Amino acid sequence: MSREILTVVETVSNEKGLDPDDIFGAIEQALVFSTKKKVYTEQPEVAIRVAIDRKTGDYDTYRYWTVVADEDHEMPACQKAISDLDENEYQIGDIIEEQIESIEFGRIAATQAKQVIIQKIREAERALIADAFEARVGELITGEVKKASRDGYVIDLGDGAEGYLAKDQTLPREMLRPKSRVTALLAKVNRDGRGSQLVLSRTSNEMLVALMTKEVPEISEGIIEIRDVARLPGLRAKISVKTGDSRIDPVGACIGMRGARIQAVQQELDGERIDVVVWSDDPAQYIISSLEPADVSSIVLDEDNQTADIIFGANDQLARAIGSQGQNVRLASDLTGYKLNMMLESEYLERQKSESEAIITLFYERLEVDRDLAEALAEIGFTTIEEVAYVPAETFYDIDGLDDETIGAIQERAKEVIINDELIKQQNIKEPSGELLALEEMTPAIAYKLAERDIITLDDLAEQAVFDIEDIEGMGSELAGKLIMAARQSWFE
Structure with missing residues (x-):
């Protein structure tokens, strides 16, 4: 033996x-x-x-x-x-x-x-296959469709290696047949024995980046940089590019002579339409470029909240900016990271008028000034009572007929309103229990927000569902689940 x-x-x-x-x-x-x-x-x-x-x-x-x-x-x-x-x-x-x-x-x-x-x-x-392919994650790989199933395709990559292309990682209208050739991005290498070892994708943003890098030498050489990508796979995509070489047109280089370069990429992606725009560190200019070919009349940015009001002078420009089934505006929003509110100039003026009327009414009723003065405060840019109360007195000098004494009286009245509002608020504040405050990962801010919703004790919290409280600022679904389970622990004990 x-x-x-x-x-x-x-x-x-x-x-x-x-x-x-x-x-x-x-x-x-x-x-x-x-x-x-x-x-x-x-x-x-x-x-x-x-x-x-x-x-x-x-x-x-x-x-x-x-x-x-x-x-x-x-x-x-x-x-x-x-x-x-x-x-x-x-x-x-x-x-x-x-x-x-x-x-x-x-x-x-x-x-x-x-x-x-x-x-x-x-x-x-x-292990040998993992060693051979691990360094190629993020690269394009071409293989032959070996087997098709309901959920995806097995791709023969040669030398005994097989990749897996799930159906949800293929383009919407494409049907791959056995023996046909396909190019995909190597998205992941699994070393453990569970699941597919070489995971492929044709829908990821990285697939588009890899194709552009292959077709545009200036990108592969680092002369042109791809900054952002947004895709609706198989339908439409936007990429933003920049270059430090003033002699090069980054958009023209990506499109190529008579569109040859961009057409080669589109052909590989089943006709996916690709817009190439110039990246800018000016958010307003970047958003305007991302909405091309629409002609933007004006733009109002809120950088703190990452939102922008986009105003158009004509219906046809608004429709062009929105695009078929909202594709253009959705991709522009994904590309720039801003929530884009699209509207006609007439709608924007109407909204401004409505907002201005609300501010004037606020000053007229709360500060007890006459309507002309309330309108004047709104005209020079005041939007809240806090601004009226605490800005330097010189800010009021643009309003005709106001002397320092009147300005002082207006600001004192504004401060009184703020103090009264705070007192009313404090009188209505509900106190969370000590046990609620003592929960691990509980913060005073979250505890008081819960108390505002009549969630004061551990039992109150234990009776909640995650979706009831996950919208509280600083909470989120994960923390909500942890706190609810911690509160329910008292039941078991």
């Missing part, structure tokens, strides 16, 4: 390129399994070790026990209590071995060894 073991090791090692020691280990595992099955059928927890001599193929079998404390002595088949041994000779954690008769390397052991060896071969092959 020793010669048979050496023959198996040598044959498998030569054919499959496996380390001989891994094959010896697989055979040792198989012999352990067979020994338990043949000799210790009634004691499956018994601990067995087999040691094969790597030179001769001879092997010995040992049964062993682990020395444990008396209170941990729960499995006599593989444990020995320290009190049953000479404490001068053994310590907790020591291994006691006893050689037993070895079984033959028979059919059962050989079958088991074969299964382990096959698994080892698969693991080795996966």
Whole structure:
């Protein structure tokens, strides 16, 4: 039998390129399994070790026990209590071995060894493929469709490597047939044995970037930089580009002579329309460029909230900016990171008039000034009572007929309104319980926001669902879930 073991090791090692020691280990595992099955059928927890001599193929079998404390002595088949041994000779954690008769390397052991060896071969092959492709993540890979299923496609990449292209990573209208060639982005390499090893994508933004890099030498050479990408895969996309070389037109270089470069990319993406725009560090200019070919009349930015009002002079320009099924504005918003509010100039003026009327009414009613003065305050840019109360007095000098005394009286009245509002607010504040405030990861700000919703005690919080409170500022669904579960712990206790 020793010669048979050496023959198996040598044959498998030569054919499959496996380390001989891994094959010896697989055979040792198989012999352990067979020994338990043949000799210790009634004691499956018994601990067995087999040691094969790597030179001769001879092997010995040992049964062993682990020395444990008396209170941990729960499995006599593989444990020995320290009190049953000479404490001068053994310590907790020591291994006691006893050689037993070895079984033959028979059919059962050989079958088991074969299964382990096959698994080892698969693991080795996966490791080799992972090593070969890991450095290529983010690159384009071309292969042949080997098999199609309901959920995706297996792509033969050559040399025994296979990629997986899920249906949701393909373009909307494309149907890939066996034997057809396909180019995709290598999105991920899985080293573990679960799931597809080489994950491919044709819908990711990186796919578009890789195609543009392939077709436009100035991008691959670093002369032109792709800054942002937004895609509706298979339908339409926008990319923004910039260059530090004033002699180069980055948009023209990406499009190519007679559109040859951009057409090559579009053809690979099943006709996906691609707009190339110039990136700008000026958000207003960047948004205007992203909405081309629409002609923007004016733009009002709110950089703090990342929103922008886009105003158009004519219906046809507004329709062009929105695009078919809202594609153009959606991509422009994704590209720039701004929420874009599209409107005609007439709508914007009407909204401004409505907002101005609300501000005038606020000043007229709360500050108890006449309407002409309320209109004048709104005209020079005041929008809140806080602004009226605390800006420098010189700000009011643009209003005709106001002296310092009148300005002082207006600001004092504004401060009184603010103080009164704060007192009313404090009177209505509900106090969260100490137990609620003491919850781990609870902050005073969140606790008081909960109290405003009549969630004051642990029981109140425990009765909530995540969607009831996740909208509170600073909360989010993950923290909401943690706090609710922590509150419910008191029920179990």
